[in-house]
Amino acid sequence: MNWDAFLFGASAALTLVGALFAVGLKNIFHNILGFALALVGVAGLFLTLGSDFLAIVLLLVYVGALGIAMVYAVMLSQPLDAPRVPRSRPKVFGAALLAAVVAMALWLVLRGAHFPAKTGSLEVTPEWTGTRLLSDYVLAFELISILLVIAMMGAVMVARKDRSGGDRARPKATP
Amino acid sequence: MNWLHWYLLVALLLFCIGLYGLVQRRSLIGMLIALELMLAAVSLNVVAITSLSGSSSSVGQVVALILIGVAAAEGAIALSLFVAIQREVQSIDVEDLSELKG
Numbered sequence: 001m002n003w004d005a006f007l008f009g010a011s012a013a014l015t016l017v018g019a020l021f022a023v024g025l026k027n028i029f030h031n032i033l034g035f036a037l038a039l040v041g042v043a044g045l046f047l048t049l050g051s052d053f054l055a056i057v058l059l060l061v062y063v064g065a066l067g068i069a070m071v072y073a074v075m076l077s078q079p080l081d082a083p084r085v086p087r088s089r090p091k092v093f094g095a096a097l098l099a100a101v102v103a104m105a106l107w108l109v110l111r112g113a114h115f116p117a118k119t120g121s122l123e124v125t126p127e128w129t130g131t132r133l134l135s136d137y138v139l140a141f142e143l144i145s146i147l148l149v150i151a152m153m154g155a156v157m158v159a160r161k162d163r164s165g166g167d168r169a170r171p172k173a174t175p
Numbered sequence: 176m177n178w179l180h181w182y183l184l185v186a187l188l189l190f191c192i193g194l195y196g197l198v199q200r201r202s203l204i205g206m207l208i209a210l211e212l213m214l215a216a217v218s219l220n221v222v223a224i225t226s227l228s229g230s231s232s233s234v235g236q237v238v239a240l241i242l243i244g245v246a247a248a249e250g251a252i253a254l255s256l257f258v259a260i261q262r263e264v265q266s267i268d269v270e271d272l273s274e275l276k277g
Binding site: 008012015016019020022023028031032035038039042045046049050051053054057058061062065066069070072073074076077087091092094095096098099100102103106107110115116117118124128129132133136137140144147148150151152154155156158159161 | 178179180181182183184185187188189190191192193194195196198199200201202204205207208209211212215218219222223224226227228233236237239240241243244245246247248249250251252254255256257258259260261262267
């Protein structure tokens, strides 16, 4: 067993185990930890594909920023000692059935798919990606910057306490 | 099966686990986690196909970067909406958000 296969297997196992934790466990904090684990696995898969820069960006954005934001949202919203009513059994079964059917369909497509063989090898460096982003794909780059700015301002506006200036948004059920 | 098929298989499983979680979870934050898993599966697909098959690799890198940016923006908006919903309804359970009787 060579080194590449070992790295791929370890990253894939990390990804799938993390994903199962992220959707299967009951505690929402454990879900977030599983999500971070799954994204570390995906970053490892990116490393085995030779795109180091993408792996680092993925770790920074998903595991760093988004994970922390999710923890904050949990602490601001969901009381951990609140009683958790489990999903009814037919709904869980239906969800599993849907996922299995979609997986089977995608697997049939994937098994019959034929990809052209790799022709030339291209070294993907951060410098090269940056040059592409600011020359050929500069419109997409600028649009994504505008989208991020709008999303940040919108997030602040939506989560602010007094959206309408008055005290309409106060908790209704005061004991 | 060559390498590319193994990568696509992992992405397929990740996507379907995310789909299962999105349908099955009650908590809005749990649904967001499942959605982000599906997005990560898609970007894994794009990067694997463009770096292991005959197409040019630049498109995959740029598309994956843009996907990560969109996911970050979407996560920020969604989490702030959850905080606002919690303030209005005192719950982020999807079963409680049925005022429109949908």
